[in-house]
Amino acid sequence: MASAGGGPVRAARRRQTAVAYLFLTPALLFFAVFLALPLLFAVLLAQSRWAGFDLADIEPVGMANFTDLFARGSTFLTPVLTNTLLYAVGTVAIALIGALTLATCIDNLRFQGLWRTLYFLPIVTTVVAVGNVWKYMYAPGGLINGVLNGLGLHSVAFLQDPGTALPSVVVVQAWASMGTAILILTAGLKSIPEAYYEAAELDGAGAGTVFRRITLPLLRPSLLFVCITQFITGLQSFALINVMTDDGGPGDATNVAALEMYQQAFRYGDWGIASAAAFVLFLVIVAITVGQLWLFRRKGGES
Known part of the structure; x- marks a missing residue:
């Protein structure tokens, strides 16, 4: 049957x-x-040499493109890949700390929807608009230097000095991406049961202890998501740097991997080097993402 x-x-x-x-x-x-x-x-x-026009001109070269990327005299490892990592780390650090602070403050304020909307506005604004506005604010005669001069301080060549160009763009990237992090962390804060805070208050725990022992551990999934997405965004950033620094200037001070790939492919016509750089960047992103997952899971197991 x-x-x-x-x-x-x-x-x-x-x-x-x-x-x-x-x-x-x-x-x-x-x-x-x-x-x-x-x-x-x-x-x-x-694994080929190609100028980007006729497919018949593709010339296999094996691993030569990867060898050229890390050969002596190549600028890919230093400063391009170094700038990329510094850019991503700086963006994540500023955005995460700022978003966590603001999300905690917003969670205790009235009109929370209004505050979240205001901080989310840079996300829905085009990167070109954000980059140009900040570029004019950073200019020698711009708003920021005007404030510094009004306080009796000297002007700063934010985007013209190799020492300050990359940190200046990092600040803008962190500011522009903070809105999404605030929304995610605010949602995470809302999901924490009030019973935990009430029990801590009855036990006489201070605000710092409550934040370290209750808020941060229970907010770990949201923090992990924010860290991973912010790192990936920072490592892949291209448009903002291109708008604010005119192709990674001054010199290679703000040149990052995504911008280098664009220049190799569309400016120099070397699609093989650009593709090899893309795979190196992909491996870096995978390694950092796996490392973050391992670190957060280990911390979760220890707590």
């Missing part, structure tokens, strides 16, 4: 599977055309 009924059941399951794949077809086609095929093409280009 079981074997007799197995045939119709299997046929029904096959029909259900076919219908499921039919509905998945648009998403699978999108994935194949815009993700899988470009990825395979990038793998090919990373």
Whole structure:
């Protein structure tokens, strides 16, 4: 009896599977055309020389592109990749600390929706607009130097000095990305049961103790998500630096991996080097993401 009924059941399951794949077809086609095929093409280009015009001109060179990236005299490791890591770390540090502070303050204020909306506005503003506004504010005769001069301080060449150009752009990137972090952390704070805070208050715990022992441990999933997304955004940043510094200037002081890839491909016509740099950046992102997951899980297990 079981074997007799197995045939119709299997046929029904096959029909259900076919219908499921039919509905998945648009998403699978999108994935194949815009993700899988470009990825395979990038793998090919990373091991080739190509100027970006005729596909017949693709010349296989093996691992030579990766060797050139890290050869003596190459600027990819220093300063390009170094700038990329510093940019990402600085952005995450400022955005995370600022967002955590502001989210905690907003959680204790009235009109919380208004405050969250105000801090989220830079996210919905185009990067070009944000970059140009801050570029004029950083100018020698801009608003920031005007304030410094009014306080009796000397003007600062924020974007013209190699020593201050990268930190200046980091501040803008952190400010522009803080809105999303505030929303996520605020939602995380709202999910913490009030019973924990009431119990801590009855035990006489101070505000600092409550924050360290209750808020931070229970906010760990939100902090992990913010850290990972902010790091990925920082490591992939391109548009803001391009707008504010005119192709990574002064010199290579603000040149980062994504900008270097763009210049190698579209300015110098070396798509092989650009693709190899993209894979190096991909490996860096994977390593940092895995490291963060391991660190947060270890801290979660210890607490």
